[in-house]
Amino acid sequence: MSSRGPVVDVRSLHVRFGEVEAVAGVDLQAEAGQATALLGRNGAGKSTTMRVLAGVVPPTAGSAVVAGYDVRTHALEVKRRVGYCPDVGGLVPRATPWEHLQLSARLRRLAGWEERGRDLLERFELGDVAHRVTTGFSHGMGRRLSVVLAALHEPEVLLLDEPFDGVDPIGVEATFEVINDARARGACVLVSTHLRELAVEACTAVLVLRGGAQVATASAGDMAGEEGARAYRSLLD
Numbered sequence: 001m002s003s004r005g006p007v008v009d010v011r012s013l014h015v016r017f018g019e020v021e022a023v024a025g026v027d028l029q030a031e032a033g034q035a036t037a038l039l040g041r042n043g044a045g046k047s048t049t050m051r052v053l054a055g056v057v058p059p060t061a062g063s064a065v066v067a068g069y070d071v072r073t074h075a076l077e078v079k080r081r082v083g084y085c086p087d088v089g090g091l092v093p094r095a096t097p098w099e100h101l102q103l104s105a106r107l108r109r110l111a112g113w114e115e116r117g118r119d120l121l122e123r124f125e126l127g128d129v130a131h132r133v134t135t136g137f138s139h140g141m142g143r144r145l146s147v148v149l150a151a152l153h154e155p156e157v158l159l160l161d162e163p164f165d166g167v168d169p170i171g172v173e174a175t176f177e178v179i180n181d182a183r184a185r186g187a188c189v190l191v192s193t194h195l196r197e198l199a200v201e202a203c204t205a206v207l208v209l210r211g212g213a214q215v216a217t218a219s220a221g222d223m224a225g226e227e228g229a230r231a232y233r234s235l236l237d
C-alpha cells in the first residue's frame, strides 16, 4: 500500500468493562483497499473492537489509530472518517429509510447524495419501503438499512459489524458489492462476523479472536473451504 502506512493501526488493544476483559490484546494493521474480517464466537470481543475503531468506546490500554487519528484523543475526527454499521441499534423506529439517509447527509453536510442514496436502497431491495417507518422492519431489513447508512458517504474506513446476520442472499450479495466498491475506491474495510464462509468470501485477511484475545491472523484463502473450516474450528477449541 501507500507510504502513508496502515489506515487502521491497532496495537496491544485492551478494553475492560469492570471485571470483564472484553478485548485482551489485539493487534491489527489494515491498509487501503483491503477488507479484513474479525472472526470469532459469541463474546470473543469482535463488537468491542469495532466500537473502539468507530470512536464509540475508548481503549483501556493500548492504542488504535484510524485514518491517522488516535481514537482516544480524536474520536470526532475518527467518526467523520468512518462509516459504521453497529451490531445492534442505530435506527430510529419512527423514521423511514429515506429520513435516515436525510439525517445522515445533514449531519455529515453531504451534497448531491440523493442519487447514490436511492441506488443503495434499490440495491438492498429497500426501494419499496423507502418511505415506510422502520417500526415493524424485520431484523434483516434493519441490517440492510444499517449497511446502506454506513456506506452512504463513501467513508475512508468502512466498519460493518455482523452485516450478514439474518440477511437473505440478495442482501448478502448487495453487501459484498458495497465492500468491493469501497475497496475499489481505496477504502479500508473491516467486517465482524461469526460466519466464516461469508467472511472469507468478502475479505482478503482474517483475524480470529477468542476470549478477547487474538489467536490467529491469516489470509482469507487459508480459512476457506473444508481445510479452512477445520483450521478455524481448531482455533476455537
Ligand SMILES: Nc1ncnc2c1ncn2[C@@H]1O[C@H](COP(=O)(O)OP(=O)(O)OP(=O)(O)O)[C@@H](O)[C@H]1O
Pocket (backbone or CB within 6 Å): 017, 020, 021, 022, 023, 040, 041, 042, 043, 044, 045, 046, 047, 048, 049, 087, 194
Ligand atoms: N458494555 C459492556 N459492559 C459489560 N460487558 C460487556 C460490554 N460490552 C461487551 N461486554 C462483554 O465483553 C465480551 C465481548 O463482547 P463483544 O460484544 O465484543 O463480543 P462479540 O465477539 O462481538 O460477540 P457476539 O458475536 O456475541 O456479538 C463479552 O463477554 C461481553 O459480555
